[in-house]
Amino acid sequence: MKLRASKYLGLVSLFLVSLSLFAQQETEYNSYVILQDGTQIRGEIKQKFDVESYSELEFITETGERKVYKPNDIQAFSLGNGRFFRTETIPSQSDLVFVQELMSGSVALYKWSNKYYLRYEDRLIELKTVHSSKTENGKIVNVTSNQYVGVLKLAMNDDCGTGLHKEIESTKLSDRDLIKLFTSYYNCNNQPFEVHVSQVPLSKLSLKIQGGVGFLGLMEYESNKDVNYKLDKTILPYFEVGLRFKEFRNAPRLMVDLGIGYMAESNTLIIDSQLSTFKLTGREKYESFSVLVPIQLSYIVFKQGTNQVYTGGGLTFWFTKFDADLGELSVDNGTPNPNVIESTFIDRKEKGISPNLKIGYRNQLSAKTNLFVELKGDFLIKNMFFYPLTYNASYNYVVGALTFGIEL
Structure with a gap:
């Protein structure tokens, strides 16, 4: 079984390495900067993540010239996805900063530092x-005043703004609510406007397919006798398909994974224990077919070029079909012929929920394709039950998985 697992991992690794060697990436010069004299220069803005704030930016022109710009150096810049930034002096800030312009029009909407x-x-x-x-009636009461409502009413001080008073009062301080409000206002007045984040999705979605090996283990939860239990096989294939939500507009380091996994286990429980007056041995074969539904939240802790390292956790929902054969127990108290008993002494929960943790490495081949490797662990509490003779024990079921995958 170990040889099969090694061959499987080797073939998958060779495939992924070959795919990465033949993958090509082309630089698209869809960004630009506007210099202090109004000159627009197209090029590429180097960035690890699609973020909403910049203190400086690294810019590569179409001719390959590399420059670093700070707010004092340029008027504005635009990313290829539509995000637009201007240099402004923020109230309470003495130095110029890059602010994101969410909407432009007669009244511009900016965002800086949330x-x-x-x-x-x-x-x-x-x-x-x-x-x-x-203080009210001798008690301290916290009060929140939506001062921004008055500012919005002042800025929209016309017939269209008056008609939007209820909408203004219900508007929250969020990209979505403010853009919706200003869109209604500009449309009412037939004024030109532009939403600079309209091309930036709330998140991106990709299909992921992965496979590898699972590693099984047992951990005692409770027992009324010191009987040793172990599994004959501890390595088996594991497969999973799912969806990955990534590159969230306001949280580019986060990823959310929803998957469906499958694990088939044809195994044998082995008992080998020297008790006080006799030796107890036994074997029972069983088959277990599990469908897993993992839900995980991950955070990218490191990114350099096309390489990423992420870690995360979540919950896995287990749905298991379990069938056990008739087992055989041997009670050897030193007599020439040990007492052999046929019985069923193993069972498993059909449904369960386990916490899970994972760490992964991800390599970007193109704008839409990534290869990844993940190491994941699940911990099913009190999932398997053993009851040879008059002894009873419940065990936690521990599953680790090393998988290789592609994200499309």
Whole structure:
């Protein structure tokens, strides 16, 4: 079984390495910067993640010239996905910063450091809530005032704005709510506007297929006798397909995986124990077919070029069909003929939920294709039950999986 697993891993590894060697990536110069004199230069902006804030940016022109720009160096820049940034002086900040322009129009909507601002009548005004406390009947009461509602009503001080008062009062400080409000306002006034994040999806979705080997283990949960139990086979194939939500607009390091896995186990439970007055041995064959539904949240902890390392955790839902043959127990108390008993002494839960942890490596072959390797562990609490003779024990079922996969 170990030889088969080694061959399987070797073939999968060779396939993935070959695929990565033949994969090609082309640089697309869809970004640009606007210099202080208004000159627009197209090129590539180097970035590890699609983020909403920059203190500086590394820019490579179409001719290959590499430059680093800070807010004092340029007027604005745009990413290939539509995000647009300007240099502005933020209230309470003495230095220029890059702010993201969510919408442009007669009243521009900006975002910087998870805060929202309006460019209104040549002023930059923060949209904010004010938190305070007061004393009522001898008790301290926390009070929250949506100061931004008044600012929005002031900026939309016309007939269309008046008609949107209810919508303004229900608007939350979020990209979605503010963009929806300003879109309604501009459409009402027949004014031109542009949403710069319309091309940026809330998240991207990919199909992932992976396979590898699973590693089985038993861990005692409770027992009324010191009987030794072990599994004959501890390595078996594991397969999984699923969906990966990634590159979230506001959290580019996060990934959410939803999958369906399959694991077939044809195994034997072995008992070999020297008890106080006799030796107990036994074997019972069983077959177990499990469908797994893992749900995991992962965080990219490292990214360099096309390489990523991520870690995460979640829950796995198990649905198992379990069949056991008639087992055989041998009770040897030193007599010439040990007592042999045929019985069933193993069982397993048909449903279960296990916490899981994983660590993975991911290599980007192209804009839509990634190869990855994952090491995952699941811990099913009190999942298997053994009851030879009058002894009873329940065991945790521990599963590790090393898989190789492709993301499309």
